[in-house]
Ligand SMILES: [Zn+2]
């Protein structure tokens with residue numbers, strides 16, 4: 301454990317000058333808070349901190365009767381406005397920017413309202429709140445330790461430039477400082493991992509057993525000057541080697557990159573810049589930007605069950621692609637050079653695909669190439 305002055309030397313100034321902070325040692329955040337706070341303030345259970353009435357009265361220099369009178373007069377229940385207030389109605393003259401934005405969103409939704417239902421993000425927030433917020437673990441050994449850090453991580457999805465001009469789809473996860481990089485890697489759900497390779501027009505019923513994640517397990521994170529490769533399985537390859545060899549092959553001015561194993565590092569071991577775009581790459585060329593937007597101490601209202609981390613707190617909504625024939629079911633097949641279809645590629649649900657391309661005995665008709673299709677909307 302580093303001493304106080306060591307922490308100070310290792311930790312940068314608190315305020316970032318621009319959007320991206322200076323290099324921060326993740327563990328130093330916890331170290332500095334531990335130095336400044338009483339253990340009681342770091343505690344994650346109310347009983348660790350709660351004062352008895354007797355202690356409080358002694359601290360305030362009052363009798364216990366006066367204390368209970370004070371509690372009656374100044375309690376939270378007495379904090380009411382004179383007028384009856386409805387918390388669902390946002391006042392017209394509010395100075396609060398977020399309330400203003402919320403009011404505009406509600407008004408525009410009311411104008412366009414067809415079905416009276418909450419938005420998908422609200423639905424997800426409600427579900428998340430039900431499952432995660434304030435959750436206590438069933439086994440004591442799964443409890444988060446006092447002083448644990450929680451990092452907010454944005455994971456961006458590979459984008460289609462013209463389609464995602466305005467909004468880049470990303471999900472936000474909370475990760476514990478003590479978790480390994482592999483925990484984050486396993487929590488990132490991407491359709492590239494579920495692709496099924498191969499052409500199956502002659503044998504559409506022979507469903508392949510393995511998705512690409514089972515076959516190609518290599519992946520890496522790139523933080524600062526280091527590639528962290530996932531080397532947990534014997535078949536994993538060092539995917540970053542091509543990049544480092546390219547950088548070193550001529551004097552390209554990138555300096556020397558370092559290598560480490562993803563499974564050997566926790567976030568507490570890392571030095572990162574908050575707000576800086578880093579990289580997660582898997583399946584050879586599926587690249588996701590990773591941005592750490594916040595590092596903070598866990599508090600008692602957080603989910604205290606460490607088995608539920610990394611937990612997703614925001615998800616993008618992907619539009620599901622519907623079958624081009626029935627426009628009803630989600631696409632399961634994509635075809636090329638299809639003698640029955642006007643478009644190339646064409647998208648079909650399982651029922652329409654079979655009806656159009658095979659006779660009643662299941663024999664292939666016409667010429668086409670067929671590939672299984674995995675819809676990104678499956679994670680909605
Ligand atoms: Zn991906």
Ligand SMILES: [Zn+2]
Pocket residue numbers: 623624625626627628629648649650651652653
């Ligand atoms: Zn269909």
